Amino acid sequence: MAAAVAACVLAGTSAASSSYVYKYMAFVTVTGHGTVASVPRGISCPKTCRALFVRGTHLRLVPKPAPGWTFTTFDSKWCKGANCAFDLVSPHDCVGGACPVGAFGVRVAFVRSS
Numbered sequence: 001m002a003a004a005v006a007a008c009v010l011a012g013t014s015a016a017s018s019s020y021v022y023k024y025m026a027f028v029t030v031t032g033h034g035t036v037a038s039v040p041r042g043i044s045c046p047k048t049c050r051a052l053f054v055r056g057t058h059l060r061l062v063p064k065p066a067p068g069w070t071f072t073t074f075d076s077k078w079c080k081g082a083n084c085a086f087d088l089v090s091p092h093d094c095v096g097g098a099c100p101v102g103a104f105g106v107r108v109a110f111v112r113s114s
Contacts, residue, residue, distance in 0.1 A: 021054060021055075022054070022055035023052045023053060023054055023055060024052070024053055024055055024057075024088040025050055025051065025052050025053075026038070026042075026043060026050065026051060026053060026059060026088065027049060027050045028043050028045045028049045028050070028061065028106070028108070029045070029049060030045050030046050030049075030108060030110070031107075031108065031109050031110065032065075032069055032109055032110025032111055032112075033065070033066035033068075033069045033110055034063055034064055034065040034066050034069055034071060034110040035063070035064045035066075036061050036062065036063050036064075036108055037061070037062045037064070038051065038059055038060065038061055038062070039059070039060040039062060040053070040057065040059075043061070053088050054088075055088060055089060056087060056088065056089055057087070057088045058085065058086075058087050058088075059085065059086060059087070059088055060083075060084065060085040061074070061079070061084040061085070061106065061108070063108055063110070065110050065113075066110070068112060068113050069110045069111065069112055069113060070110065070111055070112075070113045071108075071109075071110055072109045072110070072111055073109065074106055074107065074108055075106075075107040075109075076106040076107055078106065079106050084106055084108075
């Protein structure tokens with residue numbers, strides 16, 4: 001089972017500053033044998049399975065099966081079938097420095113080829 005989960009991270013100089021950059025962290029886990037990379041770069045799982053992206057980034061996940069294995073499907077609220085792309089946004093804004101946790105769960109499966 002694979003999952004991508006995003007958490008809001010606040011980066012800035014002071015609580016009173018309006019120069020905060022809101023970032024989300026995407027997490028990916030892999031089931032079976034293969035890799036999942038992100039566009040833009042940041043995730044290259046199974047080696048690097050989490051990365052920070054600026055809030056609002058359009059993230060695309062790209063699966064690559066290992067030799068002898070086949071990618072089957074993405075399955076989540078945001079991704080169905082052979083393609084997975086979504087925007088790292090939350091239905092709630094980070095207000096007053098309190099960031100909500102947005103969950104971007106994505107299941108990715110690789111199965112042994114017959």
